[in-house]
Amino acid sequence: MTGSTPKPKTYLGVPVSRPRVAFFELSSCEGCQLQIVNNEATLLEFLSLVHVVNFREAMTEKSDDYEIAFVEGSVTRRDEIELLRRIRDQAKVLVAFGSCACFGGVNQLKNRFDPGWVKREVYGDAPVETDRAQPVEDFVSADLRIYGCPVRKEEVERVVTDIVIGKEIHYPKYPVCMECKANENICLFDLGEPCMGPITRAGCDAWCPNNRAGCWGCRGPADAANLSEMKKLMKERGFSDEILLDRLECFGGFGKHVDEYRKGQR
Amino acid sequence: MKLNCNIDVHHVTRVEGHGNIRISIQDGELKEAKWEIVETPRFFEAFLVGKKWDNAPWICGRICGICSIGHTLASIRAVENAFGMQPTDQTRKLRLLLKHMETLQSHVLHLYFLAAPDFAGTGSVFPLIESAPDVIARAARIKLLANDACDCIGGRRMHPTRTVVGGFTMLPAKKDLAGLRDRLSGIMGDLEKTAELFKSFSIPDFTRETEYVSLKGSGSYPFIGGDLISSDGVQKSEARYKEMTNEYVVEQSTSKWSRLSRKSFAVGALARFNNNFEFLQPAAKELSLGLGLKPVSHNPYMNNIAQLVESVHVVAESTLIIDELLDSEFSETRQPVVPKEGMGVGAVEVPRGILYHCYEFNETGNITRCDCVIPTSQNHANIQHDLEELVSQYAVRRMKDSDIDLLAQMLIRAYDPCISCSVH
Numbered sequence: 001m002t003g004s005t006p007k008p009k010t011y012l013g014v015p016v017s018r019p020r021v022a023f024f025e026l027s028s029c030e031g032c033q034l035q036i037v038n039n040e041a042t043l044l045e046f047l048s049l050v051h052v053v054n055f056r057e058a059m060t061e062k063s064d065d066y067e068i069a070f071v072e073g074s075v076t077r078r079d080e081i082e083l084l085r086r087i088r089d090q091a092k093v094l095v096a097f098g099s100c101a102c103f104g105g106v107n108q109l110k111n112r113f114d115p116g117w118v119k120r121e122v123y124g125d126a127p128v129e130t131d132r133a134q135p136v137e138d139f140v141s142a143d144l145r146i147y148g149c150p151v152r153k154e155e156v157e158r159v160v161t162d163i164v165i166g167k168e169i170h171y172p173k174y175p176v177c178m179e180c181k182a183n184e185n186i187c188l189f190d191l192g193e194p195c196m197g198p199i200t201r202a203g204c205d206a207w208c209p210n211n212r213a214g215c216w217g218c219r220g221p222a223d224a225a226n227l228s229e230m231k232k233l234m235k236e237r238g239f240s241d242e243i244l245l246d247r248l249e250c251f252g253g254f255g256k257h258v259d260e261y262r263k264g265q266r
Numbered sequence: 267m268k269l270n271c272n273i274d275v276h277h278v279t280r281v282e283g284h285g286n287i288r289i290s291i292q293d294g295e296l297k298e299a300k301w302e303i304v305e306t307p308r309f310f311e312a313f314l315v316g317k318k319w320d321n322a323p324w325i326c327g328r329i330c331g332i333c334s335i336g337h338t339l340a341s342i343r344a345v346e347n348a349f350g351m352q353p354t355d356q357t358r359k360l361r362l363l364l365k366h367m368e369t370l371q372s373h374v375l376h377l378y379f380l381a382a383p384d385f386a387g388t389g390s391v392f393p394l395i396e397s398a399p400d401v402i403a404r405a406a407r408i409k410l411l412a413n414d415a416c417d418c419i420g421g422r423r424m425h426p427t428r429t430v431v432g433g434f435t436m437l438p439a440k441k442d443l444a445g446l447r448d449r450l451s452g453i454m455g456d457l458e459k460t461a462e463l464f465k466s467f468s469i470p471d472f473t474r475e476t477e478y479v480s481l482k483g484s485g486s487y488p489f490i491g492g493d494l495i496s497s498d499g500v501q502k503s504e505a506r507y508k509e510m511t512n513e514y515v516v517e518q519s520t521s522k523w524s525r526l527s528r529k530s531f532a533v534g535a536l537a538r539f540n541n542n543f544e545f546l547q548p549a550a551k552e553l554s555l556g557l558g559l560k561p562v563s564h565n566p567y568m569n570n571i572a573q574l575v576e577s578v579h580v581v582a583e584s585t586l587i588i589d590e591l592l593d594s595e596f597s598e599t600r601q602p603v604v605p606k607e608g609m610g611v612g613a614v615e616v617p618r619g620i621l622y623h624c625y626e627f628n629e630t631g632n633i634t635r636c637d638c639v640i641p642t643s644q645n646h647a648n649i650q651h652d653l654e655e656l657v658s659q660y661a662v663r664r665m666k667d668s669d670i671d672l673l674a675q676m677l678i679r680a681y682d683p684c685i686s687c688s689v690h
Contacts, residue, residue, distance in 0.1 A: 031330070
């Protein structure tokens with residue numbers, strides 16, 4: 001909730017501070033921020049836990065006095081680097097919010113091309129300023145990452161609650177495949193679909209596979225992602241290198257693996 | 267005429283994306299009234315090149331966080347048109363139902379969370395949580411229903427998972443559709459109360475004669491595919507959309523602008539309403555007349571009311587679609603896809619207006635060219651010309667700076683712009 005005199009909040013009977021929270025966006029679809037207002041069932045409860053002081057998509061008032069900053073989007077222009085540094089100077093906790101902030105997201109797909117060609121393809125000869133699409137941590141340090149395209153609201157709420165009550169934040173180390181199995185889904189490979197579930201970091205509760213859509217790896221690699229086994233699996237199931245590469249490079253989380261893979265292809 | 271006025275709104279709030287308003291009147295002369303777009307481009311049209319056809323809907327949905335379903339459906343339609351595929355009747359119905367629920371979700375988000383605070387005299391919806399909890403609970407209830415419906419049909423409310431070229435990866439359970447139908451019937455009362463709320467607001471009285479562009483209805487209010495029309499009498503086929511949009515680059519905006527018969531045109535709920543009033547569901551027609559909205563309205567602020575009318579239309583039509591689905595046996599979910607060389611266009615009416623995706627494919631089904639024309643980019647020039655006219659009219663009446671500032675921001679919000687989407 002906003003306002004100058006926030007009400008005291010308790011958790012298990014113990015008073016907790018309501019941190020001042022700000023939302024910012026760099027190059028993005030603003031979808032991760034929208035996920036905050038997209039969970040109507042728990043929205044009001046969530047808002048009572050924090051004190052939102054800056055959220056341009058939803059409010060006119062703004063303040064530069066905040067403790068937690070959620071930064072959505074990737075960096076593609078100089079003014080975004082300046083904004084990002086100002087946020088870093090102010091925030092106690094800077095959260096890289098969503099896959100664009102964490103890895104560059106779909107925006108980094110343009111880094112495959114010559115920047116001059118990219119500009120000409122869209123704007124012809126008109127001048128337009130743009131640089132490579134890069135993750136937030138190429139410029140400043142982030143204290144936390146929230147993965148996903150889009151982020152999962154339940155995870156955001158859990159992370160924020162953990163910050164408020166001072167709990168250490170943990171990410172699942174295992175892959176999406178384990179969550180999918182726990183949900184007793186039919187394996188996508190058995191349905192004839194490619195799936196990055198075996199190598200992608202869990203935490204989304206196998207959001208796409210639950211809907212019979214193969215995982216595209218938006219949350220980046222799990223701690224012990226085994227790419228060579230993944231390559232073998234894809235080959236066995238009759239999927240081409242192109243299909244694997246499309247998924248590996250879609251959101252930027254597997255950047256290192258994509259480079260290795262391309263080297264191996266040569 | 268006012269002697270002096272300086273307004274500089276750096277990043278208009280309660281809109282999606284980054285745009286600025288600059289107004290300057292000096293010594294009784296209007297120097298500038300400018301709508302600038304400073305959003306960073308992401309270059310979707312370039313980075314799609316080389317990608318296989320199945321990447322297009324998956325990636326292009328990510329152009330927009332608010333209307334990701336509309337983008338996904340336009341992208342799928344473009345691919346299917348390029349490959350000569352016809353969706354089954356079942357797929358068409360499910361897609362339209364999904365589309366309707368996104369329209370409801372987006373319109374209600376705009377009406378309550380983005381537009382209403384101006385009329386209530388607050389900077390955001392947050393103070394209303396305490397001062398008008400029943401109003402906020404109602405908004406949340408409608409939005410929750412729409413979002414739950416999107417989860418049920420599209421797999422996920424944002425960046426949908428089940429929508430693919432050829433159909434769906436899986437279908438909703440019939441009992442869930444029946445549950446949805448009950449909730450939809452129950453929500454009509456909330457929409458009527460929303461209409462009462464908006465009736466109590468004083469909508470600014472401003473008109474400027476405008477050309478309106480939308481899909482052309484034939485038998486029903488149009489949302490997915492078909493011919494394109496303008497209120498000035500232009501009609502084109504979907505495949506010839508470029509003759510309708512005529513995009514060009516301007517200095518004041520990283521989004522392109524469009525024009526047709528005049529220096530600008532408008533798309534969106536008001537354009538659809540003006541061009542297709544006859545096809546609205548009876549309940550929606552009745553509501554519009556009760557709210558003083560009749561075709562053709564040239565008041566851009568009435569786009570808010572047109573959104574409300576469309577909200578009622580999509581709820582009424584969705585219950586009919588669900589009835590038809592419940593009465594039929596579900597057949598296969600998904601057609602096989604055979605890529606081929608060629609070009610395809612998909613035109614879809616998304617909440618903010620008509621959206622076009624166009625792809626060219628080589629013989630392996632890889633994209634060689636991509637073009638997306640976004641509703642808000644088609645509206646930017648019209649917003650610019652409205653803004654100039656608005657400032658001129660109100661400056662002559664010697665309105666206070668703060669009032670002009672508010673009315674200018676309300677004008678922008680009335681278009682419900684999706685700016686990052688328009689730049690993409």
